[in-house]
Amino acid sequence: MRIGFSVPQFGPFADPGHTAGMCAALEALGCHSLWVADRLLAPLSPPEGYPGGTMPARYGAHLDPLLALGVAASATERVRLGSSTLNALWQPPLVLARALTTLDLISGGRLDVGIGLGWMREEYLATGVPWQGRGARLEETLDVLEAVWRSGTITHQGPLWTIPASTVLPQPLQRPWPPILLGGFTPVALERVGRRAEGWLTASMPLPYFESLWGVAREAADRAGRDPDALRRVFRLNAYVTRGEADTAQTHHRGTVRQLCDHLRTMCQADTDEVLVDLQLTTDSPEEYLDLAAEFMAELAVGRP
Template sequence: MRIGFSVPQFGPFADPGRSAAMCAALEALGCHSLWVADRLLAPLAAPDGYLGGGPMPVRYATHLDPLLALGVAATATERVRLGSSTLNALWQPPLVLARALTTLDLISRGRLDVGLGLGWMREEYEAAGVPWQGRGARLEETLDVLDAVWRSDPVVHTGRLWTVPESTVLPKPLQGPRPPVLLGGFTPPALERVGRRADGWLAASMPLPYLEGLWAVAVEAAERAGRDPAGLRRVFRVNPEVTVAEVDPSEVHHRGTVRQICDHLRVMCGAGSDEVLVDLQLTTDSPGEFLDLAAAFMAELTGPVPN
């Protein structure tokens, strides 16, 4: 199992200098990866689609730009992979997105994992001036443009939404033929897209039966496309509420003691290429508390499996 943590970027951690120091400290703990998330705003009224039906956590209102935060993490570290879980892919033209991601791959010396998703909040789409309807088709063409920019020279693309005339677009990413692309989502169409054209799935901690049903969709789609499903990565995000006392087993996919949460993550990770992403920004309030808890997760996940 590979172990990743969130790049500090929200609430009390939304400070570039503090984030850089914490990223260096997380790398020193021995983790494998660091991941940014993407928020534009936090509506004062409860947004449609938010889990739990209530208002979003207040600290999501204070945030660093994910791509710039990833650049901070890249310069503060030397070894860990750097990714986005997830970057909302549709809020900027794909050619502009390709340029930013290529630059990040070069800054990080080839350590970038491109994690893309559609997001879930209508209010953010409205504020970004991007249509809510047709998101799936817009993502498909975004992936087409990214592939054209990264794989072709000269670059050309003609689609329903965007046209790139035959052009030189340099430099190319350090990773060839392109950085790994992982896709988020929790619906059958999203998992079908993962199997058909991505390098992996940005998943989340969830009850095992739900996971198995979704993953079967990706496996079948990969096989239909002539791809080997065993080559697909899975990264399981958990935003845990860490408790002192043990909780009911039905809750351990999102809250419980460090050991309970780690036991659930071990059950979910069925392959050596699977990875966990532990986001501690909602359950800690200071760099010291964040890093101490990260160390506890590292010790639990890398130590002997409890009987």
């Protein structure tokens, strides 16, 4: 199991004075990866559709994900750096390709490109991007990213974007491109993972639900002539750590460190499986965050039946 943590970004951690030092300290703990998330606004009226219920109030303060990832890249030397997830549809794909290429170069080829559609209509309204047709917009976004990264030259004529024959350099260090991981929790999203992506940005969840979705991705990969066993899985845990043991029905997101880690161990069946532990919802200071991260590192290092 590969262990990752969130880059400090939200609520009390939306302070650039914390970012570099905390990322360096997390790398020193021995983790495998660091990840940013993407939030543009927090509506004053409760938005619909937040996974798990009411959106946490601390998401109202947030740092830009790609700029925060650039700081993390400069403050670290070894860890992989990813986005879980970047709402890729709020900007033209050619602009996104430039930013992601720059991050791959700054990091020395350590970037994982994690992309999702988002879930909040208000953010789409604010960016002037239609809520309808998001799947098709993502497909064309992937077409442009791959075309730019494949050769450094591109001609693209699509339903949404036209790019004249052009040179777009430099190219990313990772070839043919930085690994693309896709989020989503519907059969349509998992079909796209199997058909187009290097892996799935998933979440800690009840095991039967996970297995049914993962089967969709594997079948889609097989139909597309791809190796299903090569698909990566990154399990995001938005941890709510409790002092006493929580009900077993909640331990996919709430409980003691041991309970949460035991659930992650049931989900991670391959050595290449990755976990992303986000501690920004359950800690309030850099010291508390780093102490708890060390507890997760120690517990997840212990093999249990």
